[in-house]
Amino acid sequence: MAVYKLTVFEPSGKKILDESFEASSDQEAKTTGENLLTEKGYTGHTYRCTSPKGKLILFHV
Numbered sequence: 001m002a003v004y005k006l007t008v009f010e011p012s013g014k015k016i017l018d019e020s021f022e023a024s025s026d027q028e029a030k031t032t033g034e035n036l037l038t039e040k041g042y043t044g045h046t047y048r049c050t051s052p053k054g055k056l057i058l059f060h061v
Helices: 026-040
Strands: 002-009 015-023 046-050 056-060
Touching (some): 002 026
């Protein structure tokens, strides 16, 4: 399992969520990240989810 990082920002650039979670693949991390965004109500915000190697898994401006 690898640790992925999900970060959500306000329009001002302020970080409002900085959460780590484990996933066994990039695809699993993408699904988990999307679920977390939906659960927490951040789908309309700017966000990114990165892999341990720095690869962008999810990104929205």
